[in-house]
Amino acid sequence: MNPRLILPLLILLTPLSLLLALSIGSVSVELGALINGSDALGRSLIVELRLPRALSAFVVGGLLALAGALMQVLLRNPLADPYILGISGGAAVGALLSMLLGLGVGWTTGNAFVGALLSMLLVFSLAHRHGNWSAMRLLLTGVVVAAGWGAVISFILAISPERGLHGMLFWLMGDLSHAPPPLWGLIIISAGLLFCLPFARDLNILARGELTAAALGVSVQRLRLTLYVVASLLTATAVVIAGSVGFVGLVIPHLLRLLGLSDHRRLLPAAVLAGGCLLVLADTVARSALAPQQLPVGVITALLGVPVFLYLLHQRGNHP
């Protein structure tokens, strides 16, 4: 497949996936009745419930895929995902503590963001102590901090009363049913992508090695710091909207690279669209497969993501 075709195809696929998400649900809405205005309930169902939720799903998927693509170049590791440096762990501890204390949804969201930022600063200051931070040092610091958050999360789950556990587990698995209105998310994902595009060619060079990049005129330390801050903020935004939705950030950049898209000037926008579409479709399945019961969307992305990831790993067998 010609890599130049991927981006136009995704631009076509995006409205289709959103339309599909609007038309599928536990209540079926007739298109004809919707247009001539006779179905007011159906109209409010679509405009007030399904549309914001589909847009939130798109935003979260786009944020995670973009953050994943950036993290993979920053850590120079194709297996990196947006959560690998512990940002989701910090956010989860903030969110679960708020739930444990019985605070409202607003507090949960706010504290998740505080937790994510705290984790980001903690990992950065630990990895950066001696001025020169290598990709490996950052990766190790992040993985260990993430493991630490994991222990705190298990501790909170262990001491939580049973009635709170369901909400906590949904948050941890990734769930869009409490997503805030999608406007801010749409602004952040657009701003994030626009901010990244001017240095997308620098990412191509950095992906070939730090020394090579420096020799070709890239200010490596400054670029890496920018990548770290941007990828972390994108991830924090995604986690605050929908909890820890897995695999989008890992699989989407990989899938696009496997299809031959190695130029980040095309890869980054393609990742936003592909991640967005995947999460819109996954969320549609999550809320309609076992309706009226809702599944956490993270379960669906992981169920889709695990086989795809294993397939990729198998394909790469010859070139580890």
Add this chain to the structure above:
Amino acid sequence: MSQALLQTKALTVEIGGKTVCRQWDVSINIGQRWGLLGINGSGKTTLLHTLAGLREPAQGEIRLGETLLTELPRRTIAQKIGVLLQADDDAFPGTVMETTLSGRHPWLGQWQWEGENDRMLALAALNDVGLNGVEQRQVTTLSGGERRRLALATLLTQNPQLFLLDEPTNHLDPHHQISLLDQLSQRVADATTERASLMILHDINLATRFCSHLILLFGQGEVLCGPAKDILTTAILTRLYGHPVIAVEGPNGPVFLPG
């Protein structure tokens, strides 16, 4: 023909508690082809990286033309100095063409895409190293020698004034060793472009054939540099390598062999 491209003054380079050179002055002038020789671990690569501005010296200064290297932005340095590193790493491999075009990076603006002119330069460079016809292949499918030639093509596409090369002949068969060093010599010899080169070599006879000047690293900070003809003697080479080196008369002058 004596204008300095790169100049060091009282340069001291250290790595891991070892001194590579101490209070060292050298001037790499337009038209000169320098060779850098020394035993394993004497700090050849460290010195090359320092001269390229990729690591900080312990003391002293390096000037590119009139300006201190530390005062120049990376992009400006990359327009003047091109580096062939010992090995590239391919966590995220691309095609041969994409890799070659990355040599144009320092010449392109923030939003600019590679144009027809950049593509022509890349194709010409691939042709010069004998890699024509494989533009769309993945880099991971190339052999070690082909990758080395690809790295050289990328450097030629970058088109710097000063070529710094870390073992350019590594992995290359004898034909490609000679033809690539010939290419490089011709570019440096072309007086209209004001170029110079400095390369790390392990083969004394390639140094004899292709270098006008030599830098010898003895370790412990001792450096000997100057015109190649003054330095290439069996006595100096024997002391450098700590192993007897003998000279045999060849068709184009002496050939040096380990004794």
